[in-house]
Amino acid sequence: MVIAAAALVITGQLYLALPLLAPIAADTGASTATVSWTVTAFGAAYALGFLVFKPLVPRIGHRRLIAVGLAATALFAAVTALMPTAETVIAARVLQGCAAATFAPTAIGYLTRTIPAHRRAHAFTALTSAFLASAVVAQVAAQFIADRWGWSAAFLASAVVTAGVAVLARVVLVPDRRDGATPLAEAYRGLLRAALLPRLLPFFLIALTLLFGFVGVYAAVRPTNPLGVAGDAGALLTLRATGLPAILLAPLAMPLLARLAPLHRLVVSTAAAALFIGAAAASVPAVGSVGLFTLLLAGFVFASAVALPAAMQATTAAAGAEHLAGANAMYGFWLYIGSSAAAPAVAGAVGLGFTGLGAVFAAVLLAGSAAALGAALLARRAG
Numbered sequence: 103m104v105i106a107a108a109a110l111v112i113t114g115q116l117y118l119a120l121p122l123l124a125p126i127a128a129d130t131g132a133s134t135a136t137v138s139w140t141v142t143a144f145g146a147a148y149a150l151g152f153l154v155f156k157p158l159v160p161r162i163g164h165r166r167l168i169a170v171g172l173a174a175t176a177l178f179a180a181v182t183a184l185m186p187t188a189e190t191v192i193a194a195r196v197l198q199g200c201a202a203a204t205f206a207p208t209a210i211g212y213l214t215r216t217i218p219a220h221r222r223a224h225a226f227t228a229l230t231s232a233f234l235a236s237a238v239v240a241q242v243a244a245q246f247i248a249d250r251w252g253w254s255a256a257f258l259a260s261a262v263v264t265a266g267v268a269v270l271a272r273v274v275l276v277p278d279r280r281d282g283a284t285p286l287a288e289a290y291r292g293l294l295r296a297a298l299l300p301r302l303l304p305f306f307l308i309a310l311t312l313l314f315g316f317v318g319v320y321a322a323v324r325p326t327n328p329l330g331v332a333g334d335a336g337a338l339l340t341l342r343a344t345g346l347p348a349i350l351l352a353p354l355a356m357p358l359l360a361r362l363a364p365l366h367r368l369v370v371s372t373a374a375a376a377l378f379i380g381a382a383a384a385s386v387p388a389v390g391s392v393g394l395f396t397l398l399l400a401g402f403v404f405a406s407a408v409a410l411p412a413a414m415q416a417t418t419a420a421a422g423a424e425h426l427a428g429a430n431a432m433y434g435f436w437l438y439i440g441s442s443a444a445a446p447a448v449a450g451a452v453g454l455g456f457t458g459l460g461a462v463f464a465a466v467l468l469a470g471s472a473a474a475l476g477a478a479l480l481a482r483r484a485g
Contacts, residue, residue: 109232114240121245125253133186135449143342145442151203152434155291163278164212171204172268174223183257296428304477311470314440328456345403352407375405376467383460
């Protein structure tokens with residue numbers, strides 16, 4: 103599916119930079135803390151794009167916005183590869199994040215408009231799985247390429263692949279039917295109303311914690327070097343790659359997990375993610391086993407892969423039809439604000455080591471689980 107392929111390459115741009123922070127720092131002469139802003143620059147621009155582009159989708163058209171956004175993302179990936187300093191790399195990543203932000207709010211609307219209702223669940227599962235799989239695929243590909251040909255080659259390769267998907271999107275996707283019925287000012291006011299709706303505030307807090315923990319864990323591996331894995335390219339590649347089976351397992355387990363309501367599933371999965379990363383952090387000094395550490399990280403990835411779609415479903419259910427568009431945009435905004443804050447947080451607290459940072463991420467995820475539990479209790483009282 104072209105939409106799934108687009109999700110893989112677009113969201114992968116966020117994670118692509120994580121294995122490249124040290125090589126970029128070495129090549130440009132900047133500190134790793136400075137270079138970590140390449141992740142933040144992309145993530146923050148991507149988050150803001152949810153608020154900017156969501157109301158514009160009906161006016162520009164789904165296919166047009168997806169294809170143009172992919173092409174612009176590819177262009178700025180190539181521009182990033184050519185930048186000589188950390189500051190210009192960061193600037194290019196801001197532009198790339200703005201371009202990539204056209205995709206997510208547009209893709210959801212495209213699938214809703216073009217996929218029959220009885221097949222829509224499978225389509226959204228494929229989209230969510232691609233979003234999650236991009237975290238592993240992009241990091242593994244970036245490290246593999248950078249270890250052989252340098253960090254610029256990783257961005258150039260991503261530009262070529264993304265440009266190819268842009269062409270496919272333009273050729274394969276269903277032609278646009280633009281609709282400007284809702285006044286633009288009213289569409290933006292809908293975002294503001296959703297942002298201030300009391301029953302949605304816990305879900306925005308949850309969104310803030312999910313990718314902060316997920317991106318932060320992967321950002322912390324290289325600078326803290328737990329159990330020496332960062333010093334061994336093969337071990338580091340394996341550590342990152344083992345997340346993919348965990349992500350692919352999550353949709354297969356969904357028939358069993360679906361017995362829990364989305365909000366209850368969110369409470370359990372975020373708590374499980376916190377426990378897994380807490381256990382992984384504690385195992386570094388206590389056990390010293392790379393195998394156990396890798397297994398616990400895979401458990402963390404699986405729990406995160408369950409939590410993310412559950413959070414989206416629970417937010418949608420809480421929003422209701424009237425606030426659905428605004429709630430989805432605000433959810434995406436807070437989700438990627440969390441992701442953009444992770445790398446600088448790691449760079450600023452790297453002295454804590456992986457054990458200390460893991461404890462921080464576990465605490466943040468437990469706060470998200472507590473917010474989900476509070477939302478569940480409020481929903482029960484209201485019902």
